[in-house]
Amino acid sequence: MNRYISGIWKWSDHMKLPMVEIFETVEGEGLRAGFPTTFVRVFNCNLRCTWCDTTYSYAPSKAEFYATVEEIVQKVTELGNVNVCLTGGEPLMHGEKSLKLIEELANLSFIEDIHIETNGAIALDPFVELRKSNENVGNKMRFIMDYKLPASGEIDKMIEENFNLLDHQDEIKFVVQDRNDYDVAVHTYKNLHRKGTGLFSPVWGKLAPDTLVNWILADKLTKVKLNLQTHKYIWDPDLRGV
Numbered sequence: 001m002n003r004y005i006s007g008i009w010k011w012s013d014h015m016k017l018p019m020v021e022i023f024e025t026v027e028g029e030g031l032r033a034g035f036p037t038t039f040v041r042v043f044n045c046n047l048r049c050t051w052c053d054t055t056y057s058y059a060p061s062k063a064e065f066y067a068t069v070e071e072i073v074q075k076v077t078e079l080g081n082v083n084v085c086l087t088g089g090e091p092l093m094h095g096e097k098s099l100k101l102i103e104e105l106a107n108l109s110f111i112e113d114i115h116i117e118t119n120g121a122i123a124l125d126p127f128v129e130l131r132k133s134n135e136n137v138g139n140k141m142r143f144i145m146d147y148k149l150p151a152s153g154e155i156d157k158m159i160e161e162n163f164n165l166l167d168h169q170d171e172i173k174f175v176v177q178d179r180n181d182y183d184v185a186v187h188t189y190k191n192l193h194r195k196g197t198g199l200f201s202p203v204w205g206k207l208a209p210d211t212l213v214n215w216i217l218a219d220k221l222t223k224v225k226l227n228l229q230t231h232k233y234i235w236d237p238d239l240r241g242v
Contacts, residue, residue, distance in 0.1 A: 017097050018043035018063035020056065020089065022072065023241045024079045028231030030144055030171050031197060032115060037083040038076050040105075042098075045089040047119050049152040051177060051203045056240070057089035069101045073108065082110055087117040092127060099130055106136040114140045115171075120147045121157040128165045143196075144171040149184050151177035151203070163192040170196035173227060177203040182215050189224065199227035204237060 020041040027037040045058040055061065067075075076084060084105055092098045105114055114137075118124070124143065131138045145162060148154040152175070166172065172193065174185035182200075189198050200221075202212045213226055235242045 016066045016068055017072065017094060017101065019065050019067050019072070020054075021064060021241055022075050022079075024081055025231065025242050027083060027085060028229050028234075028242075029201070029227055030115065030173070030199060031225075032083055032085075032113060033230055035083050036081050037085050038079045038081040039085045039087060040072060040076065040091070040101075042086070042088045042091040042094065044093060045119070046093050047090070047121055047148065047152075047154045047157060049148060049154055051152065051175070051206065053204065053237075054089065069097065069104050072101060073104050076105060076111075077108060080110065082112040084111055084114045085117065086114060090119050090122060091116060092118050092122045092124075099126060102127070102130065102141060103134060103137060106134065106140045111140055113142065115142045115144050117144050117146065119154075120145050120162060121154065121159060123159055124162045124165045142169045142171070144173055144199075145196075146173045146175065147185075147188060149174060149176060149181040151181050151206075155184070160192055163194055166194065166196040168195050171199055172196050173199040173201055175201045175203055176212060177206045179215075182212070186219060186221065189221075198224040200224050201227040201229070204229060204232055 020043050022040050024036065024038050027033050027035050041057060043057055043063040102114065105111060131141050143166060145166065148158055176182045176185055185200060200212060200216060202209050209228060216224060216226065231242050
C-alpha cells in the first residue's frame with residue numbers, strides 16, 4: 001500500500017528543499033519497473049512540457065511542505081526500500097541542495113539504487129563529478145534523462161552535451177507523442193547516444209503503445225526498450241502518490 005508522507009516537519013535553518021511528496025510504491029517505468037521503491041518528489045521545474053502529468057509539482061502550484069536533507073533522509077530510512085527514485089518537477093535544479101541530498105541518500109547502507117529522473121535541460125557535469133569522486137554515489141546513482149521531443153514544446157532547451165556524460169548504468173527516455181516525435185527520437189538516439197539504455201515511451205492517451213512497437217520493430221531498433229507507465233495501468237491515471 002502506498003504511504004504518503006506529509007504533516008508536521010521539524011525544520012532547521014539550512015538545506016531546506018521545497019517538496020511535493022515522499023511515498024512508496026512499485027516503480028512504474030525504466031529498468032527498475034516493478035520493484036518496491038521510495039519516491040522523493042521535489043517541487044519546481046524549469047520546463048513546461050505540453051503533456052506533463054505532474055503539473056502540481058511546479059508553479060503556479062505551491063510546495064506541499066519544506067524539508068531539510070536530514071528530514072528527507074529520515075523518511076527514506078523509515079520506509080526502508082533499497083530503491084529510491086529522486087523525481088519532480090526537476091530534482092536537480094536546486095544545485096548544492098540537490099547534490100547534498102544525493103550524497104546523503106547514497107550514504108544509507110541499505111540503499112542499492114538511486115535513480116534520478118532529470119529532464120535533459122539541466123547540465124549534468126556537477127552530478128557526474130560527484131559520482132566520480134564519491135564511491136557511495138558512484139555505486140548507487142543513475143540518471144534517467146528524459147530528452148524532450150518537439151511535441152513537448154521544450155526540445156530547444158535540451159543540452160546535447162549531456163549525452164557525453166552518461167554511462168552504461170544510465171537510461172535515456174524519449175516520450176513520443178506522434179510520428180514526428182518518433183523520427184526525431186530515432187535521429188537523436190542514433191547520432192548522440194553513447195552509453196545507457198534507450199527507452200521509448202508513448203505519451204499516455206496520445207499514442208497507442210502498439211503503434212510505437214510497430215515503428216520500433218520496423219526500424220530494427222534492437223537495442224531500445226519500450227517503456228510503459230505501468231502505474232497508469234494499475235491505478236487511475238490521475239491518481240497521485242502511486
